[in-house]
Each structure stands twice: as C-alpha cells, then as structure tokens.
Amino acid sequence: xxxxxxxYQSEIYLQGMSGVVxxxxxxxxxxESSARELMEPGPYWYVAxxxxxxxxVRANREAFDRRRIVPRMLTDATExxxxxxxxxxxxxxxxxxxxxxxxxxxxxxxxxxxxxxAAELGIxxxxxxxxxxxxxxxxxxxxxxERWYQLYWPNSDDVTVxxxxxxxxxxxxxxxxxxxxxxxxxRPHDLDxxxxxxxxxxGTAIPFSDPAFxxxxxxxxxxxxxxxxxxxxxxxxxxxxxWERLAFLREHWSGPIAVKGVLHPDDAxxxxxxxxxxxxxxxxxxxxxxxxxAALDALxxxxxxxxxxxxxxxxxxxxxxxxxxxxxxxxAKAVLxxxxxxxxxxxGGQEGVRHVLRGLLADLDLTLGLTxxxxxxxxxxxxxxxxx
Ligand SMILES: Cc1cc2nc3c(=O)[nH]c(=O)nc-3n(C[C@H](O)[C@H](O)[C@H](O)COP(=O)(O)O)c2cc1C
Ligand SMILES: O=C(O)C(=O)c1ccccc1
Numbered sequence: 001x002x003x004x005x006x007x008y009q010s011e012i013y014l015q016g017m018s019g020v021v022x023x024x025x026x027x028x029x030x031x032e033s034s035a036r037e038l039m040e041p042g043p044y045w046y047v048a049x050x051x052x053x054x055x056x057v058r059a060n061r062e063a064f065d066r067r068r069i070v071p072r073m074l075t076d077a078t079e080x081x082x083x084x085x086x087x088x089x090x091x092x093x094x095x096x097x098x099x100x101x102x103x104x105x106x107x108x109x110x111x112x113x114x115x116x117x118a119a120e121l122g123i124x125x126x127x128x129x130x131x132x133x134x135x136x137x138x139x140x141x142x143x144x145x146e147r148w149y150q151l152y153w154p155n156s157d158d159v160t161v162x163x164x165x166x167x168x169x170x171x172x173x174x175x176x177x178x179x180x181x182x183x184x185x186x187r188p189h190d191l192d193x194x195x196x197x198x199x200x201x202x203g204t205a206i207p208f209s210d211p212a213f214x215x216x217x218x219x220x221x222x223x224x225x226x227x228x229x230x231x232x233x234x235x236x237x238x239x240x241x242x243w244e245r246l247a248f249l250r251e252h253w254s255g256p257i258a259v260k261g262v263l264h265p266d267d268a269x270x271x272x273x274x275x276x277x278x279x280x281x282x283x284x285x286x287x288x289x290x291x292x293x294a295a296l297d298a299l300x301x302x303x304x305x306x307x308x309x310x311x312x313x314x315x316x317x318x319x320x321x322x323x324x325x326x327x328x329x330x331x332a333k334a335v336l337x338x339x340x341x342x343x344x345x346x347x348g349g350q351e352g353v354r355h356v357l358r359g360l361l362a363d364l365d366l367t368l369g370l371t372x373x374x375x376x377x378x379x380x381x382x383x384x385x386x387x388x
Contacts, residue, residue, distance in 0.1 A: 303331020
C-alpha cells in the first residue's frame with residue numbers, strides 16, 4: 001500500500017481500542033440522513049435531489065445492489081496494491097473527486113477545504129467551472145496535490161480560451177468536459193424551494209474573476225451583480241457545440257481531455273474518433289435525465305465498445321468500497337466520487353471530507369483483500385454475479 005494510506009487493518013483495531021468515536025458516521029448509507037439534519041433544506045435538496053421523479057437516482061443504486069461480488073478464499077491477498085494510472089496521472093487509488101459546483105453553499109470554505117483534504121490523501125480533485133472560489137485560489141489550496149479541471153463549455157470562444165489558459169497556468173493537468181448539462185434539467189426540489197444557487201449569486205467566481213468574461217459585460221459585476229450572474233448562466237446554455245467542435249478544445253488544451261456524461265456506446269466511439277483521451281460514463285448522479293439508464297448498466301457495453309483506446313472512468317451512485325470494485329470489474333479504470341464527500345464537507349469542512357474519503361479508501365482496500373484480490377487487474381466480469 002502507498003505510505004499515505006497506512007495500514008487499514010491496524011487502524012480499525014486501534015480505533016476500536018481507543019474508544020474514541022468519530023465526529024460523524026462511518027456508515028456511507030447514513031451520511032445523507034445525518035447531513036439532512038444539519039443542512040438547510042435549500043442546499044440539502046440541491047445536493048441530494050435528482051431530476052424529475054428521482055427514478056434515475058434510485059436506478060443508480062439499484063444497479064449496484066443487483067450485482068454482488070463473489071469472494072475467493074486462500075489467495076494470499078495480505079499485500080495489496082490499488083494504484084492505477086488514468087489520463088497520465090498516477091493514482092494511489094482508483095478514486096477522484098467528481099466536479100461539484102458551488103461548494104460554498106455547503107460550507108464557507110467550499111472548494112478550498114475540499115482541495116486540502118484531497119491533497120492530504122493524494123486523490124485528485126476535479127475543479128468545477130461553477131466553483132465558488134477562483135481557479136487560482138483552489139490551485140493554491142491544493143498545494144502539491146494533483147488537479148484536474150472540469151469545463152462547462154462557454155458559448156464564447158474568448159471566455160473558453162481564457163478559462164483554459166488560466167487553468168493550465170495554475171497547474172491543472174487534465175481536462176474533463178461535461179456534455180450532459182448544457183442546460184439544467186427539471187429539478188422539482190429546487191423549483192419548489194426556488195433554490196438555484198448561482199441565480200442567488202453564489203458560486204460566482206468566474207463572473208468576478210475572469211478577464212474575458214468581464215470584458216463582455218456592459219457593467220462590472222461589482223456594479224450589477226445580477227446581470228453578471230444571469231449573463232454567466234446564459235453562457236452555458238446549449239448552442240454551437242458538436243463532436244467536431246471538440247477539436248477547438250484540443251487546440252487550446254495541451255494535456256489529456258475526457259468527456260463526461262457518456263451513456264451510449266456510439267457516443268463513446270465518437271469520443272474516441274474525436275481524439276479524446278478518456279470518457280466518463282455518468283448520468284450526472286441522476287440530476288439530468290429522469291428515467292435514464294443507470295450509469296452502471298451502461299458501463300460494460302461502453303467499456304467493450306472502446307476497448308483500451310481510451311481510459312474509461314465512471315460515476316453516479318458510488319458509495320462504498322464494494323461499489324468501486326464493482327465499477328472496476330465492469331470496465332472502469334477509476335471512479336469519480338460525488339455526493340458522499342459533499343456531505344462530509346457539510347459535516348466538518350476539510351476534516352469532514354477527509355473522514356469520508358479515508359473511510360472509503362479503507363473500505364476499498366479491505367474489500368479487495370477480503371474478496372481474494374491483490375490488485376485492480378485481478379478484477380473482471382468473473383468477480384461479479386448478477387441477481388435478477
Ligand atoms: C451538488 C452537485 C453539484 C454538481 N456540480 C457539477 C459540476 O459543476 N460539474 C459537473 O460536471 N458535474 C457536477 N455534478 C455531477 C457530479 O460530478 C457527478 O457526476 C455526480 O455527483 C455523481 O453522482 P453521485 O453523487 O450520486 O455519485 C454535481 C453533482 C452534485 C450532487
Ligand atoms: O447541479 C449540478 O448538477 C451541476 O452540474 C451544476 C451546474 C451549474 C452550477 C452548479 C452545479
């Protein structure tokens with residue numbers, strides 16, 4: 001195991017002997033309800049909620065529950081290695097922090113706390129275009145930590161180039177372009193509470209900090225905050241994007257690029273043809289198309305369609321170490337973790353995020369060993385059994 005993860009076996013026993021209980025639960029399935037008790041309803045439902053009836057949020061979990069791991073015995077899995085390489089980044093574990101926007105609605109330190117916790121554990125953070133702190137501030141908070149940048153592709157080429165240049169200059173190495181949220185979906189929870197974080201003027205790092213965006217305004221964001229925020233929201237709505245236009249991003253980003261939100265094997269092939277380096281199989285945590293296929297059900301077909309021509313990443317519904325193992329067994333190289341650590345952020349800022357991540361990494365390492373596997377390469381379709 002890489003040094004920073006230590007020995008989880010001894011950690012379990014030492015914690016048990018110390019009698020010191022953690023600040024909040026180690027049960028990933030209890031995190032959401034415990035966060036609900038301490039968060040305001042607006043931010044809570046913004047994070048927890050999904051599109052429409054919530055069918056896809058449930059389907060994501062159901063797809064994990066339907067598959068079960070078949071453990072093997074006496075394989076000598078005392079020494080384990082969960083490291084991997086994705087888009088040229090060496091990872092100590094196959095886990096990255098999914099891009100999550102407007103984190104200051106959850107905790108005042110927002111992305112800064114997340115960046116610090118991720119760096120402490122050696123897990124890359126993917127910074128959202130909709131972040132509440134600037135690209136540069138988050139880069140500084142992440143110190144030596146690996147950083148990736150997520151792009152919501154602006155309608156203006158000037159603004160696109162400006163953000164990409166800033167991200168490269170600030171040391172972000174890989175780019176994740178999100179394709180599934182060119183407009184926000186019908187999200188009844190947010191509508192019922194009239195809670196749209198950025199319309200309320202939160203998460204406005206780009207409107208305030210980006211020179212190209214500022215240049216496009218008649219009045220500065222300081223003079224007219226609402227117009228700046230509205231214009232910024234319009235910047236991300238649809239139009240003018242195509243598989244061919246990905247070449248434009250390639251021209252302006254020198255590192256690897258992945259597209260996020262792929263659910264059909266043909267779209268995965270188009271991403272390969274467009275020269276992408278990776279794809280993220282994802283339904284945005286059930287927040288966009290209510291009734292869409294569970295991301296885990298889409299994964300095996302996509303992994304098969306692209307083979308090893310690009311790196312396949314996965315998110316939507318990952319909650320436990322066993323879930324990570326299931327996604328990897330079905331063809332992902334690594335997973336993006338979303339809501340769980342956001343609840344950690346709500347519970348205790350940097351320390352809360354760290355607590356959730358550490359628990360997941362320990363669970364992953366222990367489950368890998370207890371199922372009789374020494375490395376991620378040992379996992380495959382043979383690892384799982386599917387229940388009807
Ligand atoms: C509160 C919240 C904000 C999000 N913001 C973004 C974002 O800014 N960019 C993006 O690509 N995805 C965003 N996502 C989607 C996540 O990156 C990820 O796909 C999703 O959370 C995975 O589902 P899970 O949380 O159920 O595991 C957001 C998700 C949540 C819950
Ligand atoms: O809420 C989301 O799912 C999301 O992706 C987003 C989009 C814009 C701003 C903040 C988050």
